[in-house]
Amino acid sequence: xxxxxxxxxxxxxxxxxxxxxxxxxxxxxxxxxxxxxxxxxxxxxxxxxxxxxxxxxxxxxxxxxxxxxxxxxxxxxxxxxxxxxxxxxxxxxxxxxxxxxxxxxxxxxxxxxxxxxxxxxxxxxxxxxxxxxxxxxxxxxxxxxxxxxxxxxxxxxxxxxxxxxxxxxxxxxxxxxxxxxxxxxxxxxxxxxxxxxxxxxxxxxxxxxxxxxxxxxxxxxxxxxxxxxxxxxxxxxxxxxxxxxxxxxxxxxxxxxxxxxxxxxxxxxxxxxxxxxxxxxxxxxxxxxxxxxxxxxxxxxxxxxxxxxxxxxxxxxxxxxxxxxxxxxxxxxxxxxxxxxxxxxxxxxxxxxxxxxxxxxxxxxxxxxxxxxxxxxxxxxxxxxxxxxxxxxxxxxxxxxxxxxxxxxxxxxxxxxxxxxxxxxxxxxxxxxxxxxxxxxxxxxxxxxxxxxxxxxxxxxxxxxxxxxxxxxxxxxxxxxxxxxxxxxxxxxx
Amino acid sequence: xxxxxxxxxxxxxxxxxxxxxxxxxxxxxxxxxxxxxxxxxxxxxxxxxxxxxxxxxxxxxxxxxxxxxxxxxxxxxxxxxxxxxxxxxxxxxxxxxxxxxxxxxxxxxxxxxxxxxxxxxxxxxxxxxxxxxxxxxxxxxxxxxxxxxxxxxxxxxxxxxxxxxxxxxxxxxxxxxxxxxxxxxxxxxxxxxxxxxxxxxxxxxxxxxxxxxxxxxxxxxxxxxxxxxxxxxxxxxxxxxxxxxxxxxxxxxxxxxxxxxxxxxxxxxxxxxxxxxxxxxxxxxxxxxxxxxxxxxxxxxxxxxxxxxxxxxxxxxxxxxxxxxxxxxxxxxxxxx
Numbered sequence: 001x002x003x004x005x006x007x008x009x010x011x012x013x014x015x016x017x018x019x020x021x022x023x024x025x026x027x028x029x030x031x032x033x034x035x036x037x038x039x040x041x042x043x044x045x046x047x048x049x050x051x052x053x054x055x056x057x058x059x060x061x062x063x064x065x066x067x068x069x070x071x072x073x074x075x076x077x078x079x080x081x082x083x084x085x086x087x088x089x090x091x092x093x094x095x096x097x098x099x100x101x102x103x104x105x106x107x108x109x110x111x112x113x114x115x116x117x118x119x120x121x122x123x124x125x126x127x128x129x130x131x132x133x134x135x136x137x138x139x140x141x142x143x144x145x146x147x148x149x150x151x152x153x154x155x156x157x158x159x160x161x162x163x164x165x166x167x168x169x170x171x172x173x174x175x176x177x178x179x180x181x182x183x184x185x186x187x188x189x190x191x192x193x194x195x196x197x198x199x200x201x202x203x204x205x206x207x208x209x210x211x212x213x214x215x216x217x218x219x220x221x222x223x224x225x226x227x228x229x230x231x232x233x234x235x236x237x238x239x240x241x242x243x244x245x246x247x248x249x250x251x252x253x254x255x256x257x258x259x260x261x262x263x264x265x266x267x268x269x270x271x272x273x274x275x276x277x278x279x280x281x282x283x284x285x286x287x288x289x290x291x292x293x294x295x296x297x298x299x300x301x302x303x304x305x306x307x308x309x310x311x312x313x314x315x316x317x318x319x320x321x322x323x324x325x326x327x328x329x330x331x332x333x334x335x336x337x338x339x340x341x342x343x344x345x346x347x348x349x350x351x352x353x354x355x356x357x358x359x360x361x362x363x364x365x366x367x368x369x370x371x372x373x374x375x376x377x378x379x380x381x382x383x384x385x386x387x388x389x390x391x392x393x394x395x396x397x398x399x400x401x402x403x404x405x406x407x408x409x410x411x412x413x414x415x416x417x418x419x420x421x422x423x424x425x426x427x428x429x430x431x432x433x434x435x436x437x438x439x440x441x442x443x444x445x446x447x448x449x450x451x452x453x454x455x456x457x458x459x460x461x462x463x464x465x466x467x468x469x470x471x472x473x474x475x476x477x478x479x480x481x482x483x484x485x486x487x488x489x490x491x492x493x494x
Numbered sequence: 495x496x497x498x499x500x501x502x503x504x505x506x507x508x509x510x511x512x513x514x515x516x517x518x519x520x521x522x523x524x525x526x527x528x529x530x531x532x533x534x535x536x537x538x539x540x541x542x543x544x545x546x547x548x549x550x551x552x553x554x555x556x557x558x559x560x561x562x563x564x565x566x567x568x569x570x571x572x573x574x575x576x577x578x579x580x581x582x583x584x585x586x587x588x589x590x591x592x593x594x595x596x597x598x599x600x601x602x603x604x605x606x607x608x609x610x611x612x613x614x615x616x617x618x619x620x621x622x623x624x625x626x627x628x629x630x631x632x633x634x635x636x637x638x639x640x641x642x643x644x645x646x647x648x649x650x651x652x653x654x655x656x657x658x659x660x661x662x663x664x665x666x667x668x669x670x671x672x673x674x675x676x677x678x679x680x681x682x683x684x685x686x687x688x689x690x691x692x693x694x695x696x697x698x699x700x701x702x703x704x705x706x707x708x709x710x711x712x713x714x715x716x717x718x719x720x721x722x723x724x725x726x727x728x729x730x731x732x733x734x735x736x737x738x739x740x741x742x743x744x745x746x747x748x749x750x751x752x753x754x755x756x757x758x759x760x761x762x763x764x765x766x767x768x769x770x771x772x773x774x775x776x777x778x779x780x781x782x783x784x785x786x787x788x789x790x791x792x793x794x795x796x797x798x799x800x801x802x803x804x805x806x807x808x809x810x811x812x813x814x815x816x817x818x819x820x821x822x823x824x825x826x827x828x829x830x831x
Contacts (some may be wrong), residue, residue, distance in 0.1 A: 302701060326704025340702045343695040345762050354692055355703040357685050364684045408703065 005064075006031045006194045007052070007163055012061035014047050014218075016397075021047040023218040024061070029163060029194045034185060036197045036205040036226070039215035039238055040455070045198055048215070049165050052196075053083045066162055084156025085165045086149060098143075099123035099136035102154045126154040130184050145289070146177040153184065157193070164188070165196040170204060171288045171454075174493060182208055200455070201489075202231045214238055239457070247461035248440045257311075258448040259330075259417045264308035266298035269472040272308070276417060276448040281439065283463030284452040286492045291472035292452045293335060296419050300325045300332050313416060326355060329416030331409030333402075335425060335452070341405050342393050349375045349389035352404055356412035378407045382438060399431025406438060418442065419450040424458065436462060456485045468492050513756035517771040524775065528782040535785055542664055548777035549670035550656075550732075552770060553725040555748045556670075556677045557718030559769040562752055563681075564714045565694035565761025566614060566621040571722045571748060573632035574606055575741030578726025580636055580645065583736035587648045592655060599723045606632070607719030611712035629745070636738040645736040656731035666728055673721065677766050690714060694761025747797065751776040754804035776800065 007029040014022040022044045029035050037045050050056040051063065062069060065082050099119050100107075103126075108118040123136035130150045140148060149169055156164045166185075170178045185195060185208060199205050205212060206226050214221040214237040221237045259276040269291045276282045284292045297303040299310060305319035312328040325332075334340040343351055352375045353360065360371040375389060384403045386396055393401060402423065409415055420439070424432045439462065443449050453459050459466055466483055468476040468491035476491035528535045554571050561568050578599045586595035606628075613624040647653065658665045681687035689710045693700045700707050730736050755772025757764030779800065783793045 300702075322701055322704040323706055332702055334702050339696075340698045343692055343699055343762070345695045346691065350688065350692070354688070354700075354705070357688060361685045364686060366683060366685055366688065368683075 004031045005029065007063075007065050009048075009052070009063045010061055012048070012051060012058045012063060014044075014051060014056060014058050021218050022051075022058070025215070025218070025220050027213060027220070027223075029196060030210075031194055032189050032192045033211065034189055034195045034197055034209045036199065036209035036212045037215065038199070038202065038205055038212060038234060039221075043215040043238070044218040045215055046167070047218075049085060049167060049196075049198070052163070052165065053085045081159060082162045083165060084153075084159060084161030084163070085167065086152040086156065086169060087167050096140060097136065098127070098134060098138050098140055098151060101140050101151050102126050102136070102158055104155055104158075106158055122158075123154075126158050129157060129187075130154045131180060131187075144177075146173050146181070149173075149181070150184065153188075157188075161193070163194050163196065165198070167198045168200065168288075169197075170199060170201060178204065202234050205234070206231065248437050258313055259450070260311040260314075261299060262309045262311075264295070264298055264310065265306045266294065266303045267306070268294035268303070269298055272298075272469075272472075272474055274467055274474065274477070276450055278448055279443050279446050280465065281443050281449045281451055281463045283459040283466040284450065284469060285456060285459045285466055285488045286454075286469040288454065290469040290492065292469050293421055294472065295469065296332060296421060296450070296452065300330060300419070326412075327414075329412075329414045331355070331412065331415050331418045333405050333409065333418070333420045333423060335422035337398070337401055337405065337426075342401055344394040345392060347390045348379070348384070348386045348393050348396065348404060351393045352378065352407045352411060355408050356414075359413060374411055375407075378411050379404075382407055382410075383434070397427075397431070399427035399434070402427055402431065402435065403438070406435070410442070415447065417448045417450065419452070421452045422454065423451065424453070424455070456488055459488070460485065514765070514768050514771065517755060517768060517775065521771060521775050521778065524778055524782065528778070528785065532782070532785040535782065538662070540781070540785070542662070542667075544777060544781040545667045546656075546664040547781070548774055549664070549666040550725050550728055551744065551748055551751075551777070552670050552773045553666075553673055553728070554722045554744065555752060555769060555773050556673055556766065557714075557721035558745075558748050559752050559757060559764070559766055560677070560681075560690060560714040561718045562749070562757050562759065563694045563761060563764060564690045564711055565697060566711060566714070567625060567749070567759075568610060568715065568718055568722075569622065569625040569745045570606075570610065570629035570632055571718070572741035572744035573629045573636065574603070574719055574722045575726030575729055575744060576636040576736075576738050577602060577606065577632050578723040579730035579736035579740050580639060580738070581723075582727045583645050583647050583652075583730055586652055587645070590649055592649065592652050595652065596655075596724070596727055599727045600720050603720035603723030604716055606723070607716035608712065610719065611715035614715070615708040615711050633738075633742075640736070640738040642738055644738070647730070647734045647736075652731050653734045654731075656728040669724075669728075674766065674770060681766055686710065686713065691762055694763075696762070746801070747776060748773070750797065750801040750804055754800065754807070759805075772804075 005028050007027075009025065009027040012022055012025045012027075013020070025044070025048060027037075027048065037048070039045050047056065051058050052065070068082075099122075102123045103119055108115045108122065120136045127134065127136060127150075130153050132147060132150045132154070134143070134147065140151060143151070153164065153166075169181060173181065185197075188195065197205065197209055206229065209226045211223060212226050212229060212234070213223040214234065216238060256278050257275050258278050261275065262273050264272040272295050274282070284295070286292050294303065298305055301317075301319060301321045301324065310317040312330065315328065317328055317330075318324045322332075338344070343354065346354075349372065353371050357366065357371070360367050360374070372389070378384075379386065379389065382403050384396075384407065385400050393404060396404065406418075406420070406423075409418055423435055423439070427435075436458075439449055439451070451459070451463060460480070460483060464480050466478045466480070466488065467474050468478070468488055470492055476488075478487065525535070534540055554575070558568055558571060581602045582595040582599040585598040586592065589595070610621075610625055610628055613619050613628070614621045617624075654665075656666050660668050681690065689700070689705055692703075692705060693707050693710055697707060726741065729740055733740075751773040752764075752769045753759055753772070754775060755764070755770065756768035757772075776797070779796070780793060783796060788796070
């Protein structure tokens, strides 16, 4: 082939403790091509991006960008300048102006003094290239998410990036914003910029990209022209099996309301009303930033409750007190395992027993024997893989850490409602299906479960009822049998 | 056979890696060197004097260890000692009761600790700043109240408190040992102790686990101040007077010894045993320098060096943890293969 490859990756492998994140991955990018990368969470997409942009070094394999071997570059600690990444969570400096963001690190300077006129002139040029008609003097914090995204793209162009990686660029955009983004992408393409496009939205992937590479469990399943694929094929390749097999089948008896939330409002959510029954898994779907995590924070008392009433088993829950929420039988596994979940310096045992510690104590003195035997039992029951209970938890794999966090609540004999926020984020497929099995077993045993997830397949596969949120409000409620991906997405966007 | 040797090796390595063994070795080396240079170091009189000296700062240090383990700091301990001396000597002189004098100082400790705790938990002010403020306030208040003049104790029995002996052992040492035992129990066997480690380790996660974060912080500040005030009473007792300058610079010495003893300044990591050994090392060092007629100015300099070494040790420790993570990673990689 006499193709003009701007980027070419051969045999890349990357290991994390207990996980093989990438396994002999080959990937290439033609100049002026849009190449989509699809796969489930944990398939290795973000690891690959981070290797390409120089955040990680690969353990094996070679990676050439524009003829340069980037392993040599990144091992010296330089972030690769040829590759611009537009991350899912945008990291523009909000209090700076558009111009300062766009020309970040590349300010026109004479004798050490910034030439502001020149700054605004250049910035306006780049803004024009991405079709953004705003003043370069606007503060970035006043822009919409779509505009911020375009700012990031302009920034990448200003830095002469030859490859632009877009990570879920449309997850928070409206349909009109998406079509104008696509216009910008096509224009960049015609100017010879190559784009790696990562998205869960397969229709968009098939529309915008020239080729698609499917990753699963750290391996490339296949690469094909977008015209040769349809959505069903893609899904089968991504999941590697029929959806039915991933989610346990079960028939649950759903009865009496355990959790009732009426008109819950906080700084970030408005008038949220829903209920959960014993033995039921209730899903919360929606786009990134739809207010689902903020809803649980208001429910659990982390954020200040502005209005509304919460009943647990008919008893009102006092506001603004996580302690009270725990006492009344609510458990919360956060989406942010590292920052809000684990105690990295403590042992597996201490991590698991911490929330229910009071049940092993008599007038404040812990019975280590009872604590130890309970923890031992649950570790065995949930097959958490750890060399010993004294092992510090940060040496466990992500999946086992997540199971330990579930165990932290399940060990509490008083637990009535378990809220899990993105319970399978960043863990491999095997651990994922284990967590699905655990959750549905628990529901079968009568626990009420609230599950927040951005993966629609997960929500549709696991939940009995589904609420959809947008802008801090509930915009739809569906029964499992009456919902599909399109309906959920519609409620999440419109 | 091979298994046995490798077992022994790993045991040895474990011993070498454990913080406490390193500290003990440092303490022994320091003591032996001092003894060789100044044999008087191991005389009973010197040992008891040094231990009494160490006990006074250790009683304060036990409380501060709890605060640091919980992820906070208290810079106002030195100033609190001045307040403790003034309160106790004033009450002593007007009531002639040593017991009431102690109780009054402990009560003042509850108030002072609660103030620090409230500023940190309710006003949500960074504890470094908050206690830097209260440090200046208590010192200033002590100076204002006494007009920078010391207040003499008028009761002879008061002096016995810190200078008396039980058998051959100074009172202060006995008290320090009792308090050490209580703190050891608290940290290792109670829910409160576990919460201190947990909150210091990751305050956000503790909140999400529904733990009483603010209450535990209030409690460590109050315990810390009560112990500091008690040490302040002992100091006043030893000098038979309340000094408005008492405890100046104490916070730095105590914090340095605690860090030296392996307690992480960011909270959640460390033990009371390590912290105590750290305090003993710094106390012995001071005694050694005094015996060798090193001027107090040079002692300040050497203490500064030890502080920096202690923090450097902390950094090295963290690097070692990171390295062990990497070697685990390599192991995992081989397993996968």
